[in-house]
Amino acid sequence: MQALAPEIILAIAAGLILLVEAFLPRLRKHLSELTLIAVGGALWARVTMPLPGSVWSDALRIDGLASFVDIYILIAVFLTVWMAGPFLRRLEADHGEFYALLLLASVGAMVMAASVNLLTIFLGLELLSIPLYVLNAFLRQTGISLEAGLKYFVVGAFASAFVVYGMALLYGATATTNIVDIGERVVAAGELNPLLAIGLAMVVGGLAFKIALVPCHAWAPDVYQGSPTPVTAFLSVVPKGAALIVLLRLAVGMDLLHVSGRWVLGISIVAVASQVLGNVVAIVQRDVKRMLAYSGIAHMGYALVAVLVAGRDGGTAVLVYFTAYTLMNMGAFAAIALMSEREDRPHLIEDLKGQGYHRPMAALTLTVCLFSLAGVPPFLGFTAKFMVFRAAVNEGFVLLAIIGVVNSLLSAFYYLRVIYALYMEPLPDPEPKLEPSLPIAAAATVAALGVLVLGTYPGPVLEAAASAILSLVR
Amino acid sequence: MSDHVLTIVLLAPTVFAVLLLPVPKMWRRVHRVSTIISSSIMFAFSLKLWFGFDADNPGFQFVDSFAWIPQLGISFHIGIDGISILLVLLTTLLLPVVVLAAWRLNIEHIKSLHISLLLLTTGMIGTFVALDLFLFYIFWEITLIPMYFIIGVWGGPRRIYASVKFFLFTMAGSVLMLVAVLYLAWFHHGQTGIWTYNYLDLLETAPLVPTSGGLLAPGLLVFAAFAIAFAVKVPIFPLHTWLPDAHVEAPSTGSVILAGVLLKMGAYGFIRFNRTLLPDAWELFTPLLMVLAVIGIIYGALVAMVQVDVKKLVAYSSVSHMGFVMLGLAAGSQASTQGAILQMVNHGLSTGGLFLLVGMLYQRRHTRLIAEFGGLAGVIPVFTGCFLFVTLSSIGLPGLNGFIGEFLILGGAWSAFPVAVVCGGLGIILGAVYMLMMVQRVFWGPLENPANQSLPDLTIREFFVMFPLLVLIVWIGVHPMTFLSPMEAAVRLLLAR
Numbered sequence: 001m002q003a004l005a006p007e008i009i010l011a012i013a014a015g016l017i018l019l020v021e022a023f024l025p026r027l028r029k030h031l032s033e034l035t036l037i038a039v040g041g042a043l044w045a046r047v048t049m050p051l052p053g054s055v056w057s058d059a060l061r062i063d064g065l066a067s068f069v070d071i072y073i074l075i076a077v078f079l080t081v082w083m084a085g086p087f088l089r090r091l092e093a094d095h096g097e098f099y100a101l102l103l104l105a106s107v108g109a110m111v112m113a114a115s116v117n118l119l120t121i122f123l124g125l126e127l128l129s130i131p132l133y134v135l136n137a138f139l140r141q142t143g144i145s146l147e148a149g150l151k152y153f154v155v156g157a158f159a160s161a162f163v164v165y166g167m168a169l170l171y172g173a174t175a176t177t178n179i180v181d182i183g184e185r186v187v188a189a190g191e192l193n194p195l196l197a198i199g200l201a202m203v204v205g206g207l208a209f210k211i212a213l214v215p216c217h218a219w220a221p222d223v224y225q226g227s228p229t230p231v232t233a234f235l236s237v238v239p240k241g242a243a244l245i246v247l248l249r250l251a252v253g254m255d256l257l258h259v260s261g262r263w264v265l266g267i268s269i270v271a272v273a274s275q276v277l278g279n280v281v282a283i284v285q286r287d288v289k290r291m292l293a294y295s296g297i298a299h300m301g302y303a304l305v306a307v308l309v310a311g312r313d314g315g316t317a318v319l320v321y322f323t324a325y326t327l328m329n330m331g332a333f334a335a336i337a338l339m340s341e342r343e344d345r346p347h348l349i350e351d352l353k354g355q356g357y358h359r360p361m362a363a364l365t366l367t368v369c370l371f372s373l374a375g376v377p378p379f380l381g382f383t384a385k386f387m388v389f390r391a392a393v394n395e396g397f398v399l400l401a402i403i404g405v406v407n408s409l410l411s412a413f414y415y416l417r418v419i420y421a422l423y424m425e426p427l428p429d430p431e432p433k434l435e436p437s438l439p440i441a442a443a444a445t446v447a448a449l450g451v452l453v454l455g456t457y458p459g460p461v462l463e464a465a466a467s468a469i470l471s472l473v474r
Numbered sequence: 475m476s477d478h479v480l481t482i483v484l485l486a487p488t489v490f491a492v493l494l495l496p497v498p499k500m501w502r503r504v505h506r507v508s509t510i511i512s513s514s515i516m517f518a519f520s521l522k523l524w525f526g527f528d529a530d531n532p533g534f535q536f537v538d539s540f541a542w543i544p545q546l547g548i549s550f551h552i553g554i555d556g557i558s559i560l561l562v563l564l565t566t567l568l569l570p571v572v573v574l575a576a577w578r579l580n581i582e583h584i585k586s587l588h589i590s591l592l593l594l595t596t597g598m599i600g601t602f603v604a605l606d607l608f609l610f611y612i613f614w615e616i617t618l619i620p621m622y623f624i625i626g627v628w629g630g631p632r633r634i635y636a637s638v639k640f641f642l643f644t645m646a647g648s649v650l651m652l653v654a655v656l657y658l659a660w661f662h663h664g665q666t667g668i669w670t671y672n673y674l675d676l677l678e679t680a681p682l683v684p685t686s687g688g689l690l691a692p693g694l695l696v697f698a699a700f701a702i703a704f705a706v707k708v709p710i711f712p713l714h715t716w717l718p719d720a721h722v723e724a725p726s727t728g729s730v731i732l733a734g735v736l737l738k739m740g741a742y743g744f745i746r747f748n749r750t751l752l753p754d755a756w757e758l759f760t761p762l763l764m765v766l767a768v769i770g771i772i773y774g775a776l777v778a779m780v781q782v783d784v785k786k787l788v789a790y791s792s793v794s795h796m797g798f799v800m801l802g803l804a805a806g807s808q809a810s811t812q813g814a815i816l817q818m819v820n821h822g823l824s825t826g827g828l829f830l831l832v833g834m835l836y837q838r839r840h841t842r843l844i845a846e847f848g849g850l851a852g853v854i855p856v857f858t859g860c861f862l863f864v865t866l867s868s869i870g871l872p873g874l875n876g877f878i879g880e881f882l883i884l885g886g887a888w889s890a891f892p893v894a895v896v897c898g899g900l901g902i903i904l905g906a907v908y909m910l911m912m913v914q915r916v917f918w919g920p921l922e923n924p925a926n927q928s929l930p931d932l933t934i935r936e937f938f939v940m941f942p943l944l945v946l947i948v949w950i951g952v953h954p955m956t957f958l959s960p961m962e963a964a965v966r967l968l969l970a971r
Contacts, residue, residue, distance in 0.1 A: 377612040393656040405649035424626045
């Protein structure tokens with residue numbers, strides 16, 4: 001019970017927030033603060049509670065890995081809620097459901113990342129996805145938000161069906177739903193039989209939808225663009241992280257790197273295709289959020305290289321990459337939320353012209369996050385890429401590392417485009433009007449500072465990731 | 475050395491930049507005064523390196539080493555030897571010079587300019603002193619960001635194109651270097667079982683990377699990855715196309731730093747990493763480097779000859795002069811290598827000086843087209859004198875610094891590469907032709923353009939900007955041993971590897 005305290009706190013808080021909204025109208029204005037307290041409490045519980053490992057007859061493994069993932073999910077949620085409060089108030093959409101759904105989605109992500117059983121994985125996946133369908137469409141007066149919700153729902157339901165069907169096949173092939181046992185069987189057999197291979201492919205395909213990997217990426221730009229910006233920020237990191245951890249558990253459990261040549265080939269192709277497509281298409285985007293959607297596809301391509309390498313190096317790299325990606329994406333989206341004038345229109349790069357001097361702090365945080373996304377030192381994004389490519393080179397995938405660094409170069413081009421719009425072009429006329437919002441600015445600044453500080457002194461993150469991964473790879 | 479002099483020199487600019495951050499941006503004078511004072515102090519402090527330097531010790535001095543990312547075997551490990559000390563001092567010298575040169579410029583965002591310059595300085599010094607390949611890579615890449623802003627924010631009409639081109643060219647060169655660094659570390663681990671990025675440790679194993687087995691031999695690929703990164707920066711023909719754009723669009727502050735220090739990072743990389751880490755591949759690639767160096771010398775000179783814009787002319791002359799540096803490094807004798815390193819400093823002084831003067835001229839007339847000028851000698855005699863002096867140093871007049879560098883390079887390369895030396899000699903003649911032609915057309919002849927009739931001469935401030943450069947130009951020309959002797963032992967050790 002104790003081990004699950006963070007999840008329980010969040011779930012109870014979700015219920016309480018709905019009750020508060022219904023029965024305590026005076027507190028309605030402070031829902032986001034209440035949610036922040038709940039998330040903070042969950043974070044505190046996660047850090048202080050013991051990590052017993054297997055709980056509830058091995059349905060969940062609350063181990064070092066789960067704890068690491070939980071902490072970054074909770075930080076992401078914290079930043080999301082921090083920026084969501086003023087954002088929603090500005091749009092007069094500050095309803096309790098938003099926070100309740102967000103908390104439930106986080107519980108889903110945490111369950112997913114901690115589970116070693118196909119059934120609980122699926123349970124987590126659905127608990128994560130269903131609230132998100134609603135959250136995407138939360139600005140129900142704006143068309144693009146509704147469109148985003150509908151698209152994510154259709155694609156998401158399709159992906160869930162894939163995952164379930166794949167799981168059924170995995171169960172059929174091995175007569176167990178525990179992925180550790182499945183892994184042991186695969187390792188003992190030394191190969192993937194056709195049934196297992198098809199099942200695995202379907203599960204991976206379904207998860208690829210959640211992660212937005214090529215060729216299951218098509219929903220991402222529209223959904224990113226249409227969703228309320230805080231939801232986009234959440235969507236761009238939390239489900240992706242949870243799904244990647246599931247992939248990592250599968251890959252490590254079955255030792256796929258050594259068991260299946262097809263896995264190596266297939267994942268390499270998906271990784272490279274995601275990087276290339278994401279980066280190339282991002283170049284022609286005019287909307288910042290769409291651009292970040294494509295850049296996210298590319299980033300998942302890099303992270304997938306680390307999943308492929310697996311092992312201690314690869315696993316550490318996945319975790320470091322996700323820490324970096326979470327902070328830079330959160331910072332970037334918060335900065336965009338700060339600088340966007342209206343939500344029912346696209347967030348064009350042109351609209352950012354001259355903002356570098358008009359809103360220096362927001363522009364600076366965005367710049368830091370974008371340089372970090374481009375993988376320029378001394379930011380955390382560079383450290384993360386370094387870890388991924390290091391793992392790839394050490395395992396003999398030099399070519400993948402080369403493709404990766406060349407892709408980073410491609411990506412620099414479109415990130416620079418935003419930066420020069422910010423600093424090197426004059427303010428448009430008339431000037432965009434927007435009242436400054438302290439909490440959003442604070443969230444952006446915290447994320448950007450994290451990117452900078454952890455980038456120049458990455459020791460603690462690397463240490464934490466390396467020890468977290470020990471619970472998966474011995 | 476236990477007093478961390480080098481670490482202080484390296485990090486002080488960043489500390490000053492952070493201190494500038496909270497100062498309100500309207501306080502322009504405060505920014506200027508504090509930056510000039512802090513950069514002068516930093517230069518004075520960096521002289522401690524010079525006076526504390528032991529010329530007979532070929533190894534690294536002022537070494538500081540802290541564990542930084544122990545999980546990966548990465549340390550904050552810095553030190554200087556006879557090769558890097560001159561470049562570090564050149565960097566710290568040029569900072570106050572450019573800050574003073576930009577003093578009266580009526581430009582926006584003066585605070586950000588100073589912060590960028592200070593951060594850039596840390597990056598540049600770091601590149602010259604890093605003894606850990608990871609650290610080196612970080613500093614190498616860090617210089618991109620401030621320089622990108624300096625060109626892009628304070629540059630000319632095509633500044634965005636120029637700054638993005640600069641960023642992408644340089645990054646394109648260096649991303650593969652990252653893979654090469656990773657490979658060397660992996661190779662070292664394979665040989666010794668230890669994870670490290672320490673330059674001194676990798677020196678033991680990197681030469682063992684196999685270079686035979688066709689074009690795809692790992693040693694050759696690693697060499698190429700490093701070489702491309704450095705070749706873009708030097709720049710070596712045909713990777714030089716970003717340079718004229720960047721130079722012409724950059725404000726003169728940026729041009730001086732770019733020509734004075736940034737280009738040297740490339741040449742320094744060649745001698746420090748390519749040459750010592752992969753000596754076998756260096757042997758194989760020497761003819762290619764030699765050919766490209768000679769092409770750069772001649773090509774740069776020929777293109778410079780037809781320029782109508784003074785700044786562009788000086789930019790192409792940089793391509794030509796850096797060709798000499800590469801020729802000296804590729805020839806690889808004691809004299810030519812020392813000459814090449816001295817020539818790096820010379821180029822920083824004379825081309826940096828030319829860019830400063832061109833900037834001052836631009837400030838007076840808001841044009842840089844040669845055709846707009848003529849007969850300036852009568853109007854601004856002191857300025858003309860300075861310009862002529864720096865030009866003569868740039869084309870290698872005996873008694874000034876350029877002569878010593880070029881003489882050592884060509885003399886040292888003569889026995890092994892006579893053809894290249896002859897071509898290099900031709901480049902010197904061409905250099906004299908285009909530079910003197912430009913001087914003649916700008917400063918002599920009839921004073922026809924009425925806009926030129928009442929230009930103010932060199933001000934006291936501008937004279938103080940030029941003064942340190944002029945002194946050093948003469949000093950190196952008259953008594954080069956002051957600068958050659960500290961590097962002698964280090965170069966000997968380097969060539970013996």
